Each structure stands twice: as structure tokens, then as C-alpha cells.
Amino acid sequence: QEIIIYTMMLRSIAAFLALSSATAFAPNAAFTPRTTTSSALNMVAIDTSDIKNGLTVELDGEPYKVLNFSIMKQARGAAKTTIKFKNLMRGNTIENTYRSGEKFETAMIEKQTAVYTYTDENNNYYFMDSQTFEEVAVNAKVMEDLEGWVDEGMEVTLVNFKDQVIECVLPNNHVYTIAETEPNVKGNTAQGYTKPATLSSGAVVNVPGYLESGEAINVDTGKKEFTGRA
Numbered sequence: 001q002e003i004i005i006y007t008m009m010l011r012s013i014a015a016f017l018a019l020s021s022a023t024a025f026a027p028n029a030a031f032t033p034r035t036t037t038s039s040a041l042n043m044v045a046i047d048t049s050d051i052k053n054g055l056t057v058e059l060d061g062e063p064y065k066v067l068n069f070s071i072m073k074q075a076r077g078a079a080k081t082t083i084k085f086k087n088l089m090r091g092n093t094i095e096n097t098y099r100s101g102e103k104f105e106t107a108m109i110e111k112q113t114a115v116y117t118y119t120d121e122n123n124n125y126y127f128m129d130s131q132t133f134e135e136v137a138v139n140a141k142v143m144e145d146l147e148g149w150v151d152e153g154m155e156v157t158l159v160n161f162k163d164q165v166i167e168c169v170l171p172n173n174h175v176y177t178i179a180e181t182e183p184n185v186k187g188n189t190a191q192g193y194t195k196p197a198t199l200s201s202g203a204v205v206n207v208p209g210y211l212e213s214g215e216a217i218n219v220d221t222g223k224k225e226f227t228g229r230a
Contacts, residue, residue: 062089083096109166194209
């Protein structure tokens, strides 16, 4: 009887080991791969019909941003698309014409939110990553077109290509302080009277004549225009 019980125990152990082994190597249907939240934009194949202003594509291994484009329809044959690009690494612009349906690949870029802190003597800009709080240095050439518009404490979007910042995108609207402007002339009621005002960041915009130094105003950073009092 003891031999029978012992044999049954051995069989139970063998069955358990076999089941454990099968489970270990079988695919687990309930398993969900871990996903991470990322602002990375993967490379995607597109053609001329997908082109739009602001799109960044990769040409010859470098990132090019679409500044503008036009489509020329022909009486015979396929339409042609002329695209003006800006090389986001070199800063130069090019203009190419493509047949309808020609393929492109979007640039594999990554975006990060950062806060402007200061500019050094070589005009390089420094930001603090909003998530990691690490300092990010941006070359002066990248910031060339934005000189005077990046305000202290402004939250911007930095665009990275192959671990290099290639573009800085300002918020569409920002509240600036008027650092300096000529005083309002008492009694001046001229309709539409404007005057230049130097902002806290250094840029100059036209503002209504009634505004004074020290006032906070809203500015459209794309159009670089005053939009109202803050």
C-alpha cells in the first residue's frame, strides 16, 4: 500500500512539473507589453498629397521643414508640386518641384517642453526641461529667427532630431511686459494711433498710443502683433 501511495505521489509531481514547463514556454495571452508615453514622431511614408505647411520631412538624412508649397495643374500629365523647404540644421532654404505622387519620409523627431532660463555671451540659449529639470543648451543659429522674442520663464517646445535640438517653437500667444515706450500724449484721441514699444524680451511691436511702460500685453508670436491688454 505504501508503494502504491508513493507511486501516485511521483505521478502527481511529474504531472505538476510537466504542466509548469508547458505554462512557462506557452505564450501568455493576458500579457500586455509595457508602453511609455513619448512625444517621439516615428518616420512615416507620405506623398505630395500629404504635404502641408510646417511638416518636417527627411531629405538626404537631414530634416527639412515645409515653409510653403504650390500645386500646378497641367492640361496633360500629372500635376506638379513646388515646395519651399528650410533645412533645420543648416538654416538654408531650398525649393524643389515634384511630380504628383512622389514619396517622402517624415523626419523622426522628438519634442520636449522646456522653460527658458538665460542666454550666454555667445548668444546660446539655455532651457530647463519641464519634466526632468535638466538644462538644455540650444545653439544660437537655431534661435536666430526668434531673437528678441524668447521671454524669461517662457515655456517653449524644443524639437530634437537625432539627439540634437533643431527648432524652438514658441507658444502661439504670450504675455509680455512693455519695457519701454514713449509716454501717452494727453489729449491725443487720434483713432488708430500706434507707437513702437520695446518688450521685456527685447522685441519691438506697435501698440495703441494709450499704453504705458510696465503694462502687460498679449502678443501673437507668429504674426508678432499686439492682440490686447493682458
